[in-house]
Amino acid sequence: MPSLLRRVKSKMFIFAHRRTLTLLDGEYGSVFKGRSLDFDELRAYVPGDEVRDIDWKATARHGSPLVKRYVAVRRHTVLLLVDTGRNMAAQALSGETKKDIAVHAAGVLGYLASRHGDDVGLLHGNATRSTYIPPRSGEEHLERLLRDVDASASLDGQASGIAEQLDYVLRYLKGRLLIVAVADEFLPDARTETLMRRLRGRHEVLWLTVCDAELAAEPGNRMQESTDVGTGQGIPLSLAVDPTVRAAYAAATLERERRRQDVFYRLGIAEEQTTGSEDVLGSVFALLEKHRSRAFTARTPTKGGSRAG
Template sequence: MPSLLRRVKSKIFIFAHRRTLTLLDGEYGSVFKGRSLDFDELRAYVPGDEVRDIDWKATARHGSPLVKRYVAVRRHAVLLLVDTGRNMAAQALSGETKKDIAVHAAGVLGYLASRHGDDVGLLHGNSVDSKYLPPRSGEEYLERLLREVDASALLDSPASGIAEQLDYVLRYLKGRFLVVVVADEFLPDAGTENLMRRLRRRHEVLWLTVRDAELAAEAGSRMQDSTDVATGQGIPWPLSVDATVRAAYASAMLERERRRRGLFNRLGIAEEQTTGSENVLTAVFSLLEKHRSGTFNARTSAKGGTRAG
């Protein structure tokens, strides 16, 4: 079977030149800015040491100035939290399956982490169950994670329910992670919002949304009903091309998007949307940039297009 990671890397090098990769590396590295040092020991102050490194309590006990020494943390833990419910077997806005886009997005983010020497793990599942593969290093392990995602999001799987995976992290996983969520487009309810808030307090959280296909077919398209994979409900083709129905549908989608953006802004979670695999690099760059700068206001239109990175 062809390597999924090799396919991801091929797309990266097709759509990104060296400067783009350098920028992506820089934005990824900035996620851990201010969290890359661990306390090592105390030692005597010498001229040239930073005054802010003086441990005043230890100095008072010892009688002479002592400074804290730190060592760099050379490896961080990145958790790819991927929706593999039935919703992800549906078609995305680009015409690809959402699962294929999720594999590509997870591959890009995992590859960036591997380039920085970080461990990468996976938590995936649906509304019924979750499966956890702990963070480890190496591209062979990353390939295993991508295959796990690829094999799990099926049309006969239970529906998506990201709250199940958020709850799993909060209940069972110890330590601090960079949690990168790759999920279906949805509007969180109050319970899910509370889980997202708690997750944000404990971990660095980035959120990448895979955009839905349009349920309402455009006028002039071939005569085919649209179906929501998650619920089995559909819109008959004659109804979907009705101007009044289409206007109501567009208005509802705009309102839902406004509420989604407001929720992520309120929680302080950087979120970006991707419409297809060709858009993933741009979306990832924008997502990392938003997280670094702390600006979560929408830079995109309500239709979800991303600005060029």
């Protein structure tokens, strides 16, 4: 069977040149507050390096910019929290299954963690069951995690219910984690929002949402009747192509998205969306940058001495 991780890495190197990978590494490395680092060496500055890493005294002596390189003193633990309920077997906006996009996203995030020497674990499941694979290092372990995600989401499985996985973390997992959730597009209910708030208080939490497909293709294109994977109910074409229904659906979708983003903002959780595997790298970078910027803002005193929220 072809390696899922090799497929992820090949896409990363096809669509991400050296500077992009350097930026991704830099954004990932900045996620952990107070990450413990030891000085390693000086090297020539390359585009994408942080300006704050330039050694100005060494640069003046050398005549060209030099940056300090550091190595992590200790490993951190990354938990990939992936929705593998029935909803993730549905079609995404790109036409792929959401599961395939989730595998790719988990692969990118896990590979970044491995490059930094961090341990990676997996928690996935549906509304009735959670499966946990403890953190370890190495690409062989990461391949196992990706295969577990790939094999677990199916149309005949249980519906998605990310609250069960959030509850599992709070009950059973100890120690501070970097949790990256990869989940279906949903609006958190009161219970889920409470669990997310508690999780955010204990861990670093980032959230990547896999976007839903459209209601139906534009009228005039070849279409088939759509089915809501969550409920199993079909959406008749006569309704899906009706202009009034489409307009009402679009308005409801916008309102739901506004409410969903408001939840993440209030909880202080960085959230980004991805529409397909070709979009994952950009979405991961945007997510890491959003988390870093939000964490920096929260730690920076305002003029009045209080902290920005």
